[in-house]
Amino acid sequence: xxxxxxxxxxxxxVDDEPDIRQIVxxxxxxxxxxxxxxxxxxxxxxxxxxxxxxDLLLLDVMMPGLDGPGTLQRLRADSxxxxxxxxxxxxxxMAREIALFRKMGAVGVIAKPFDPMQLGxxxxxxxxxxxxxxxxxx
Amino acid sequence: xGERDKDSLRPLVAELGAKFLERTRGEAxxxxxxxxxxxxxxxxxxxxxxxxxxRIHGTGATFGFAxxxxxxxxxxxxxxxxxxxxxxxxxxxxxxxLQRLMQCTQRLAQEVEAAAAR
Numbered sequence: 001x002x003x004x005x006x007x008x009x010x011x012x013x014v015d016d017e018p019d020i021r022q023i024v025x026x027x028x029x030x031x032x033x034x035x036x037x038x039x040x041x042x043x044x045x046x047x048x049x050x051x052x053x054x055d056l057l058l059l060d061v062m063m064p065g066l067d068g069p070g071t072l073q074r075l076r077a078d079s080x081x082x083x084x085x086x087x088x089x090x091x092x093x094m095a096r097e098i099a100l101f102r103k104m105g106a107v108g109v110i111a112k113p114f115d116p117m118q119l120g121x122x123x124x125x126x127x128x129x130x131x132x133x134x135x136x137x138x
Numbered sequence: 139x140g141e142r143d144k145d146s147l148r149p150l151v152a153e154l155g156a157k158f159l160e161r162t163r164g165e166a167x168x169x170x171x172x173x174x175x176x177x178x179x180x181x182x183x184x185x186x187x188x189x190x191x192x193r194i195h196g197t198g199a200t201f202g203f204a205x206x207x208x209x210x211x212x213x214x215x216x217x218x219x220x221x222x223x224x225x226x227x228x229x230x231x232x233x234x235x236l237q238r239l240m241q242c243t244q245r246l247a248q249e250v251e252a253a254a255a256r
Contacts (some may be wrong), residue, residue, distance in 0.1 A: 016197065017193055017197055019154060019158050019197045019201075020196070020197055020200060020242055021158070022150060022154055023154055023201075023221075025198060026147060026150050026151070026154075027147060027151075030143050030147045030150075031143045031144065031147060062192070064189075071212065091195075093195055112196055112200065113196060113199030113207070114197070114200060114201040116147060116151050116200070117148075123139050
């Protein structure tokens with residue numbers, strides 16, 4: 001998978017819940033200095049990813065219609081956006097689910113509910129781990 | 139992340155939390171209305187109940203309203219249980235379960251008021 005390992009600048013966050021979209025946008029913007037775009041469905045995630053080419057896609061797992069895993073599958077099948085790393089956000093973040101999501105190709109999983117004050121740190125940490133992994137294994 | 143960043147985020151989170159409580163106050167009424175129709179059964183009502191309860195559960199916890207979130211979680215669990223037994227497809231909810239759901243909804247409304255008063 002190709003990725004710009006230098007710096008994380010822009011994120012596309014997709015969740016069907018408007019309150020959570022707002023809080024994530026504020027948290028990542030204010031505490032991590034990121035440009036955060038948002039979408040409300042898996043279908044919109046794919047369209048916005050093509051248009052915006054974000055550094056990272058942060059995806060809610062449980063969404064009506066096309067859910068997080070389904071969106072990831074479609075993303076990987078589209079050569080224009082297949083390279084974008086994905087982090088899942090889910091209330092079901094037990095070890096078994098995390099392993100399954102990683103196997104699907106997610107670079108990380110963030111448990112819900114999350115602490116808005118800590119979210120930026122969590123995202124940056126997963127990004128750093130993924131960049132290091134790419135440097136080690138290519 | 140500096141403390142100043144956190145300080146600027148806190149009031150914004152609190153403002154969004156207040157809006158969430160206001161909306162959830164209305165949704166507690168919607169839940170009760172759905173339950174009043176739920177004795178007829180039907181997948182649409184079940185899906186609506188589950189969707190609302192899931193939202194209250196997840197978003198409430200993110201804003202730090204633990205008791206409100208727990209009420210949503212309880213309703214979500216009960217509805218998931220009913221759906222797993224496929225009650226919604228062809229039968230009405232049994233009175234005992236309906237009563238439990240009504241109690242949870244009533245408690246939700248109380249917890250919303252308690253959280254808003256803090």
